[in-house]
Amino acid sequence: xxxxxxxxxxxxxxxxxxxxxxxxxxxxxxxxxxxxxxxxxxxxxxxxxxxxxxxxxxxxxxxxxxxxxxxxxxxxxxxxxxxxxxxxxxxxxxxxxxxxxxxxxxxxxxxxxxxxxxxxxxxxxxxxxxxxxxxxxxxxxxxxxxxxxxxxxxxxxxxxxxxxxxxxxxxxxxxxxxxxxxxxxxxxxxxxxxxxxxxxxxxxxxxxxxxxxxxxxxxxxxxxxxxx
Numbered sequence: 001x002x003x004x005x006x007x008x009x010x011x012x013x014x015x016x017x018x019x020x021x022x023x024x025x026x027x028x029x030x031x032x033x034x035x036x037x038x039x040x041x042x043x044x045x046x047x048x049x050x051x052x053x054x055x056x057x058x059x060x061x062x063x064x065x066x067x068x069x070x071x072x073x074x075x076x077x078x079x080x081x082x083x084x085x086x087x088x089x090x091x092x093x094x095x096x097x098x099x100x101x102x103x104x105x106x107x108x109x110x111x112x113x114x115x116x117x118x119x120x121x122x123x124x125x126x127x128x129x130x131x132x133x134x135x136x137x138x139x140x141x142x143x144x145x146x147x148x149x150x151x152x153x154x155x156x157x158x159x160x161x162x163x164x165x166x167x168x169x170x171x172x173x174x175x176x177x178x179x180x181x182x183x184x185x186x187x188x189x190x191x192x193x194x195x196x197x198x199x200x201x202x203x204x205x206x207x208x209x210x211x212x213x214x215x216x217x218x219x220x221x222x223x224x225x226x227x228x
Contacts, residue, residue, distance in 0.1 A: 023125075029073065092196065095183070137153045
């Protein structure tokens with residue numbers, strides 16, 4: 001609970017708590033987020049809650065509907081597939097470029113992103129998700145194209161809920177270690193294949209989990225929900 005905190009601090013704490021609850025699946029797709037109720041539960045005015053929801057909206061985790069309120073964003077299966085396809089395009093482009101120009105210093109930074117496996121609790125998975133985003137952002141940064149890195153980082157924000165479904169904390173670091181070793185060769189083909197292996201495995205795990213286990217909470221169809 002966030003109490004007796006001034007503006008910016010309160011907003012950031014509420015943002016972190018709501019973001020974690022959405023990513024961990026405690027708040028389901030389509031769930032309405034009541035502004036006043038959240039303000040009461042956090043012991044604040046509605047202003048920092050509204051600011052936090054705006055931040056989550058920019059990450060694609062919350063949808064703001066005029067005259068209706070704030071909702072946890074839900075996607076159609078078509079939208080999810082499109083996002084995963086876009087991720088593959090951006091990740092492959094970033095690692096192909098990074099392979100030819102990544103520096104020893106950048107490789108060292110990639111090696112030291114992870115703080116190790118600490119369990120399967122929400123706090124740990126919140127950290128794993130952040131580390132995963134940071135890793136792929138730095139690979140894209142090593143490509144020399146900052147806009148590519150920013151676009152990929154934003155996409156990882158939108159996909160964060162789904163990444164939790166497939167990244168066991170124990171396997172995240174070894175997966176990334178393989179990517180680092182591939183980058184160390186400075187061989188574009190080797191690096192590209194290493195990234196494709198991770199992307200394909202991740203994609204299949206996400207889609208299998210969504211279709212088999214999360215069907216009650218995700219709109220699995222081709223209909224565009226933007227008009228709702």
